[in-house]
Amino acid sequence: MNSCKAIIHLILIALVTAGGLSVSGQTTHVVKRDVSQTKLVEKRHARETKASAKDSKDENDAAAEAEQPVERTIAAEVNVAVKVCVASGSITVRGWDRQEVRARSTDVAELELQHEGTPAKKIQLLIADKAEGPKRTTTCLSFSDVDLDVPRGATVQLQTRDGDIKIADVATAYVNTQNGDVTIERASVAVDAGTIGGLISLKDSKGGVNLHSVGGNIDALNVRPIEAGDIFDASSVGGDITLEQVGHAKLNARSLNGSVTMTGPLAREGHYGFRTISGDVTLALPADSSFRLNAKFSQHSDLITDFPLRLLNYSTAPWSPAAKGPTPAPAVGPRPVPLPGNPAPAPAPSESIKPAPAETAAGASAPELPDEPAKAAKMKGPKVVRMAEGFASRHIEGTCGSGDAMIDVGSFSGTIHLKKL
Numbered sequence: 001m002n003s004c005k006a007i008i009h010l011i012l013i014a015l016v017t018a019g020g021l022s023v024s025g026q027t028t029h030v031v032k033r034d035v036s037q038t039k040l041v042e043k044r045h046a047r048e049t050k051a052s053a054k055d056s057k058d059e060n061d062a063a064a065e066a067e068q069p070v071e072r073t074i075a076a077e078v079n080v081a082v083k084v085c086v087a088s089g090s091i092t093v094r095g096w097d098r099q100e101v102r103a104r105s106t107d108v109a110e111l112e113l114q115h116e117g118t119p120a121k122k123i124q125l126l127i128a129d130k131a132e133g134p135k136r137t138t139t140c141l142s143f144s145d146v147d148l149d150v151p152r153g154a155t156v157q158l159q160t161r162d163g164d165i166k167i168a169d170v171a172t173a174y175v176n177t178q179n180g181d182v183t184i185e186r187a188s189v190a191v192d193a194g195t196i197g198g199l200i201s202l203k204d205s206k207g208g209v210n211l212h213s214v215g216g217n218i219d220a221l222n223v224r225p226i227e228a229g230d231i232f233d234a235s236s237v238g239g240d241i242t243l244e245q246v247g248h249a250k251l252n253a254r255s256l257n258g259s260v261t262m263t264g265p266l267a268r269e270g271h272y273g274f275r276t277i278s279g280d281v282t283l284a285l286p287a288d289s290s291f292r293l294n295a296k297f298s299q300h301s302d303l304i305t306d307f308p309l310r311l312l313n314y315s316t317a318p319w320s321p322a323a324k325g326p327t328p329a330p331a332v333g334p335r336p337v338p339l340p341g342n343p344a345p346a347p348a349p350s351e352s353i354k355p356a357p358a359e360t361a362a363g364a365s366a367p368e369l370p371d372e373p374a375k376a377a378k379m380k381g382p383k384v385v386r387m388a389e390g391f392a393s394r395h396i397e398g399t400c401g402s403g404d405a406m407i408d409v410g411s412f413s414g415t416i417h418l419k420k421l
Contacts, residue, residue, distance in 0.1 A: 108142065206223070
C-alpha cells in the first residue's frame with residue numbers, strides 16, 4: 001500500500017514538473033518574439049529617420065542653390081550704353097568707379113551680357129527664368145528682379161511692368177514702367193522717365209529732364225541744368241507735381257487733376273509755364289523775386305499774390321449761360337480798366353476786383369497795384385483777384401520789380417497763389 005502511494009506521488013511530481021517546463025518554454029518563446037519585433041520596429045524607425053533627414057538635406061540644398069545669385073561681369077567703356085527689359089520685376093542700377101558692368105539676380109537660371117566691342121560699348125542683358133531653363137535667355141520676357149552695377153558715365157535704358165526702378169549715380173537714364181515707382185538720384189547728364197500707376201522721384205541731378213506720370217505724383221528736388229538750353233518738363237494725369245530748388249531757366253509743369261507747386265528762386269531771363277485744370281498752382285518765391293506775370297484763370301478760380309504787381313493788361317471774356325464750358329477770350333484787344341480821377345486806396349484782402357463793364361472807354365489806363373515795399377506793407381494780407389459774376393475767364397498781365405523772369409500760369413478751377421518765402 002505504501003509502495004502504491006509512493007508510485008502515485010512520483011507520477012504526480014513528474015506531471016507537475018512536465019507542465020511547469022512546458023509553461024516556462026512557452027514564456028521564453030513569447031519573450032524572444034517580443035524582443036525581435038521591438039528590434040524590427042527600431043530598425044524601421046531608424047531607416048525612416050535617415051530617409052527623412054536625407055530628404056530635408058536635399059530640400060535645404062535645393063533651397064540654398066535656388067538662393068545663390070547668378071552673376072555675370074564684363075569689361076565696359078566709361079560711357080557704355082546698357083539696356084535691360086523685363087516683362088515683370090524690379091530693376092536696380094548703381095553707378096560705380098569700375099570700368100565693368102555686373103549683373104546679378106537670385107530669381108534666374110542664367111544671365112547673359114550680350115555686347116558690342118571689347119571693352120563693351122553697348123550691352124543688352126538677356127535673362128533665362130528658372131522655369132525656362134538656363135539655355136533660353138531672352139529679353140522683355142523675364143519675370144525676375146535684377147541688380148546692375150555700371151560705370152558712372154553709363155547711359156541706361158530700362159523697361160519693366162509691375163516693378164519699381166531705382167537708379168543712382170549714372171550719366172543718363174531712360175526709364176519706363178507700369179504699376180511701379182521710379183526713383184532716380186544723382187543723374188549727371190539727362191533724365192527721361194515715365195510711369196503708369198506709379199510715382200516719380202528725382203533728386204540731386206543735372207541736365208535736361210522730362211518726367212511723365214499717369215496716376216502718380218512727381219517730385220523733383222535740387223535739379224539743375226548743365227547748359228543754358230536744358231529744359232525741365234513735367235506732366236501728370238491725376239497726380240501732383242512738386243518742384244523744389246529746380247534751377248532750369250526753361251521749365252514747364254502741367255497736371256490734369258492735381259496741384260502744381262514750385263519752391264525756390266527764379267532764373268534770370270527764365271521762362272516758366274504752369275498749367276492745371278482742377279488743381280491749385282502755388283509758387284513759393286524769395287521775397288526779392290522779379291518777374292513778369294501772364295495769368296489766365298476762370299470764374300471758378302482765384303489769383304492770390306503776396307507780391308506787389310503793376311498791371312499791364314487786364315481783360316475778361318463774357319460768360320454765356322448756354323455755353324457748356326468756358327468761352328475763350330475774344331480775338332479783339334482787351335478793354336483796359338479805367339482809373340477814376342482820384343484813385344481809391346488798395347482793396348482789403350477779402351475784396352474782389354471786378355472787371356470793367358463792356359461800355360468802358362477804350363482810352364482809359366489800367367490800374368496799378370502797389371509796387372513799392374512801403375505801400376505793399378500797408379496791405380494786411382495778400383491781394384485776392386476773383387472773377388465777377390457774368391464773366392467766364394480772366395487774363396491778367398503784370399510785373400513785379402524789373403521783370404527779370406517770365407511766369408505763364410493758368411488754372412480752370414484752382415487757386416493761383418504767388419507766395420513769398
